[in-house]
Amino acid sequence: MNQLVSVVIPVYKGGEYIEKTVKSILSQDYSSIELLLIDDGCPDNSGAILDDLSTSDKRIRVFHKDNGGVAEARNFGIKLAEGELIAFCDQDDLWLPSKLSKQVPLFDEQNVGVVYCGAEAAYVLENKVVKSNFSESCSGDVFEALIYENSIICCTVVARKTLLENNNAFDAESSLMGVDDWLAWLKLSLVCQFDFVPEDLAIHVFHGDNFSSNEEKMHVAELVCLDKIEPMAKEHNKSVDWDEIKQNLHVRYANTYIYNGMFNLAGDTLLKASRLKNNGKLSLKGRLLKIVPNCIWRLIQKIKRSF
Numbered sequence: 001m002n003q004l005v006s007v008v009i010p011v012y013k014g015g016e017y018i019e020k021t022v023k024s025i026l027s028q029d030y031s032s033i034e035l036l037l038i039d040d041g042c043p044d045n046s047g048a049i050l051d052d053l054s055t056s057d058k059r060i061r062v063f064h065k066d067n068g069g070v071a072e073a074r075n076f077g078i079k080l081a082e083g084e085l086i087a088f089c090d091q092d093d094l095w096l097p098s099k100l101s102k103q104v105p106l107f108d109e110q111n112v113g114v115v116y117c118g119a120e121a122a123y124v125l126e127n128k129v130v131k132s133n134f135s136e137s138c139s140g141d142v143f144e145a146l147i148y149e150n151s152i153i154c155c156t157v158v159a160r161k162t163l164l165e166n167n168n169a170f171d172a173e174s175s176l177m178g179v180d181d182w183l184a185w186l187k188l189s190l191v192c193q194f195d196f197v198p199e200d201l202a203i204h205v206f207h208g209d210n211f212s213s214n215e216e217k218m219h220v221a222e223l224v225c226l227d228k229i230e231p232m233a234k235e236h237n238k239s240v241d242w243d244e245i246k247q248n249l250h251v252r253y254a255n256t257y258i259y260n261g262m263f264n265l266a267g268d269t270l271l272k273a274s275r276l277k278n279n280g281k282l283s284l285k286g287r288l289l290k291i292v293p294n295c296i297w298r299l300i301q302k303i304k305r306s307f
Contacts, residue, residue, distance in 0.1 A: 005100055005158065006081030007035045007089060010073030014091035015046040017205075021091055022053055022060070030100035033087075035060045036077045041067025071180035072172040078164050086161050088181075092205045093119075093155035099201035103158050106195045113163045113192025114185065116156040119202040134198045143189040143238055147229070148245055149252070150182035155202045157181075163188055171228065178214070179221040186229045190236045215260070219253040219269075247276040254286075263289045263297045 007025055011018055018037070025035055037060060039047040047064055054062040065076055070090075078086055085107065089095065103115045118132030138145045146152065163169070169184035176183060188194075223246065230242055250273035257266035267289030274283035289297070 002030075002032050003085060003104070004083035005030065005033045005085045005087050005104065006077075006083035006161070007033055007087045008038065008074055008077030008081065009036065009089050009091055010038045010040050010070045010077070011046050011050060011091045012040045012042055012067065012070070012073075013044050013046060014042070015044055015049045017092035017207075018046065018049060019053065021089060021094060024094040024096075025089060026057055026059065027097050028095065028100050029097050030104060033059060033100065034082060036081060037062045038073040038077045039064040040070070040073040041065060069172055069174060069177060071170040071176065074170045074180075075172065078161060078170075081161060084161055085158055086164055087158045089155045089202075092207065094203040094205065095155070096201045096203075100158070102197045102199065102201060106197070107158075107160070109193070109195070111193045112195045114157060114159045114188050114194045115196065116152050116158070116194065117197040117202065118200040119153045119156050119204040120200045121204050121206065123206045125207070132200050137196050137198060139195045140193050141189070142194045143186065143233070144240060146182075146186060146189055147226075147233075147240055148248060150179065150185070152181075152185050153202070153204050154181040155204055157185070159188065160192075163192055167191060173224070175224045176221050176228075178218050179225050182222070183225045183228060186225070187232065190232060190238065215253060215256050216265070219249075222249055243276040247273045247279070247282075250276070251282065258289070258297075258301075261294075261298060261301070263292075263294050 009021065022035065037050045037053065039050055039062065050062045054060045063076065063080060065073070074088065085104065087100065099117065103117060106112055106115045118134060120132065121130040136151045167187045169187050170180055171183055172180070226242070226246060226249070233240070250269050254266045254269040254273065257269060267286045270282045270286030270289065273279065274286060
C-alpha cells in the first residue's frame with residue numbers, strides 16, 4: 001500500500017517548535033505524504049514561519065484561519081486533505097522515520113479504521129524520557145478498554161478520512177479542550193476496528209506549557225467527554241458501568257491533586273467519587289483530607305518522600 005497520507009498539524013503560538021516537528025514529518029521513509037499546517041489564528045509570528053516552510057518543500061500546504069481551537073483546526077485540515085488516510089501530530093511532537101511505513105500496511109485489513117503506535121514521553125524541563133508500556137495497548141474492538149482512560153496519544157494516530165468525517169470525530173466544544181482526541185477515538189471505536197504497532201514511533205514532548213499539564217481543566221474535560229459518549233455507546237449496545245468509570249476518573253485525579261499538594265480539592269474529588277458507588281473508604285479519605293490542616297498533610301508528604 002502506497003496511498004497518500006495527509007498529515008494534519010494545528011499550529012497556535014508554535015513558532016519555537018514547528019520547524020523541528022515539520023522536519024521529522026518530512027523525514028519519513030514513506031514517500032506518499034502531504035503535510036497540512038493549519039495556522040489557527042496565531043497572534044505571534046508562527047503564521048509567517050509556516051509560509052516560509054511551505055516554500056521549502058512542495059509537500060507542505062499552509063492554511064490560515066481564525067482561532068477556533070485545536071479540534072476545529074483538525075476538522076479544517078481533514079476537510080482539505082487529499083489523502084484517504086489522515087495522520088495527526090501536534091506542533092511540538094516528533095515522528096521517527098519509519099512511523100508511517102509501519103502503520104499504513106495495517107490498513108490492508110478493511111475493518112481497520114484506526115492504527116496507532118507507541119510514543120516516548122519526553123519531559124524537557126526534567127531532561128527525562130519515558131518509554132511506552134504496551135501492556136495497556138489493544139487492538140480490535142477497543143471501546144471497553146479505551147473508555148476507562150485515553151491510552152492513545154494523538155501524534156501516534158492514523159485514521160481513515162471517511163470515518164473521521166462521517167462520525168464527526170472531533171468535537172470543537174471548548175469544554176473538551178485537551179481531550180477532544182479521546183472523544184474522537186471513542187467515537188471511532190464504536191464503528192471500526194483498531195490496530196497498533198507495538199513500537200515507539202513518535203515522541204510526545206512536554207515543555208511545561210502544554211495544555212494537558214493543567215489537571216483541573218483536564219479533569220472537567222474528561223467528565224464532559226464521558227457525558228457525550230455515553231448516549232452514543234448505548235445506541236451501539238455498549239454496556240459498561242458508567243458510575244465506576246467516573247469514580248475511577250475522580251480517584252485518578254484526586255491522587256494527582258494530593259501529589260501536587262492540593263489537599264482540599266483532592267478531598268472534594270474523593271467525596272464526589274464516593275457518592276457514585278457509595279464507597280465508604282473513599283468518603284472517609286475525602287473527609288480527612290478536608291478536615292486535617294494542609295500543613296499536616298504537607299509534613300506527612302515530605303516525610304514519605306524523604307524515604
